[in-house]
Amino acid sequence: MSSVWVTPEIIDSATTELMTIEAAVNAANAIAAIPTVQIPAAGADEVSAAIATLFGRYASGYQALGEQAQAFHARFVQALAASAASYAGAEALNAAALGPLNDLLNLINLPTELLLGRPLIGNGTNGAAGTGADGGAGGLLFGNGGSGGSGGGIHPAGGRGGAAGLFGNGGAGGAGATGGVGVNGGVGGTGGNGGWLFGNGGAGGVGGDAPTGFGGLGGAGGQAILLGAGGVGGAGGLGSTGGGIGGAGGWGGLLAGNGGAGGAGGGASTAGNGGAGGAGGNAWLIGDGGAGGAAGAATAPAATGGLGGTGGGGGSGGLLFGNGGSGGAGGSSAAGGTGGTGGFGGNAGLIGAGGAGGSGGLGGGHFSETGGAGGNGGAGGWVFGNGGAGGAGGDALAQATGAGGAGGVGGNGGGARLLGDGGVGGAGGTGGRADGAGDAGGAGARGGRGGPGGWVFGNGAAGGRGGDGGSAATGPGGTGGAGGGGGSTTLIGDGGDGGSGGNGGSGTPDGSTGAGGAGGVGGLLFGSNGTVG
Structure with a gap:
């Protein structure tokens, strides 16, 4: 009805x-x-x-x-x-x-409010906007924490989110204030903790932007206590001279719960480096690790020489069961800076798969800068689980003048421990194209190694493909990157195949093709060796 x-x-x-x-x-x-x-x-x-x-x-x-x-x-x-x-x-x-x-x-509620200044049942009050005041705590039995107030005036940092009681979610952290002339952005508030028995942590507040300074740091996500997920980290603020770092994700509950994802790093709009992504939160006994936050980019052409930020690392999976979180992507550089490195994948506990590594950021198109390296994959569970895949290396952007930059190296695949397959190696980044007269194209990068298989049983993973060489308008083409080696195994299982080499870039003359990676060694009791790429 x-x-x-x-x-x-x-x-x-x-x-x-x-x-x-x-x-x-x-x-x-x-x-x-x-x-x-x-x-x-x-x-x-x-x-x-x-x-x-x-x-x-x-x-x-x-x-x-x-x-x-x-x-x-x-x-x-x-x-x-x-x-x-x-x-x-x-x-x-x-x-x-x-x-x-x-x-x-x-x-x-009257007795607890008189004695403790906190209701027994009910939600906490929200902090007023522009004051940076903390959110009020939720009821001792039931109730969510209040949201922190946004920063402003003499309190540029955002307020902390209020904590819950036995049951309830933590309040979100307040956003940091926008920075004035020559002032950095305010720090985002930390998220409130979830309920003691059940409840999720609150999200971290966003860092404040800064038109003439550094972006504010993102607030960390709140923690879950017993059962519940950790809060997501707040994003870093956008800054003209550098981006703010993303906040870390909160940890999951002691018994069960996933870690919160890390916040994204803030970009750099005029000069300086992009902010690093926040680390993903860990799980305790049962749950997946949180994903690492993506890094901020050095976005504007005026950000010459600025580096892309590093991606946040993935959180670890639960000690009993859970997968590792994936790593965050590295930030790109718009003009003349190296691309950021991808974050590493989180490791699993007893049972679970390792997290994938983050991809590397693009390299800037001046000064022959390189693409960022891909992050390594996380290890699989101690008893059972596959390793995480390595992140792909970042490509180098085209060069108007000068030799092309090299691509970023691919991340290595994570290894299995007792039972499981290794993670595939990440592909190498492509070399930068050279448009200037007589300038050489950039070299392709090496692919990442394949992760080893489990000690008792499991296959080694294939190596990553080498990156292609960059082309050149009138100069020599770039050399292709070598393929990554295949992962080996110990007792039972096949070795991984080596990654193929990257193609040479077109030019005068064309670049040579990269060498293939070596195959991994098969198991001592049973298994075949991998082939050369």
Whole structure:
């Protein structure tokens, strides 16, 4: 059944307006009746008398219809007024019925509020905007923490989110204030902790932007206590001279719960480096690690020489069961800086897969800078689980003048421990294209090594493909990168195949193809060796 929302005050206002309209129409009808109902004949002849009689009849019919419309209008207004009174009476009855419950709740909360300044049941109050005030704590039994107030004035940092009691979620941290002239952005507030028995941690506040300074740090996510997920870290602020670092994700609950994802790093808009991504939160016994935050980029062409930020590392999986979090991507550099390194993948506990490494950022298009290296994959579980894949290396951007930059090295795949397959190595980044006369294209990067298989059983993983060499307008093409070696295994399983070498870039002459990676060694008891890439 659909719900109907009614406001008695609005119905009362509409009733008054309709009564005003009714009065105006009645007055107009009365004024029109005098000259129209009894129209004198224009002359003494029969035709004039007939015309006057005809118009008089029309006027009398109009007045009769007007009286019927007036009666209908009056009944409609009466019904509308009665409905408004009914709705108002129902609200009064509901308020009277809920009054004892509210009184009872106030009575229950009174002792703890007097002794501890905190209700037994209820949500915490939110911090006021622009004050950086902390959010209030939730009820000792039930209730969420209040959100922290945003920063401002003499308190540029965002307020901390309020903590929950036994059951409830932590409040979100407040956003940092925007920095003034020559002032950095405010730090985002930390998220509040979740309930002692059940509840998620609050999200960290966003770091403040800074038009003429460094972006503010993102706030860390709140922690879960027993059961619940950690809060997400706040993003770093955008800064003209450097981006803010993203906040770390909160840890999951002691018994079960995933770690929170790390916040993204802030970008650098004019100069300086992009902010690093925040680390993903860890899990305790059961749960997945949080993903690392993506790094900020050095975005503007004026950010010459600025480096892309490093991606945040993935959180570790639960000690009993859980996968490692994936690493964050490295930040890109728009002009003349090295791309950021991808974050490493988180390790698993006893059972679970390792997290994938983050990809490297793009290298800037000046000064022959290189792409960022891919992050290494996390290790699989101690008993069972596959290793995480290595992140791909970042490509180098084209060069208007000068030799092309080299691509970023691919990340190594994570290894399995007892039972499981290794993670695939990341591909190497492509070398930069050289557009200047006689300039050489950049070299492709080496692919990452494949992760080893489990000690008892499991296959080694394939190595990553080498990056292609960069092309050149009139100079020599870049050399292709070598393929990564395949992962080996110990007792039972096949070795991984080596990655193929990257193609040489076109030019005068063309670049040479990269060497293939060596195959991994198969198991001592059973298994074959991997092939050369």
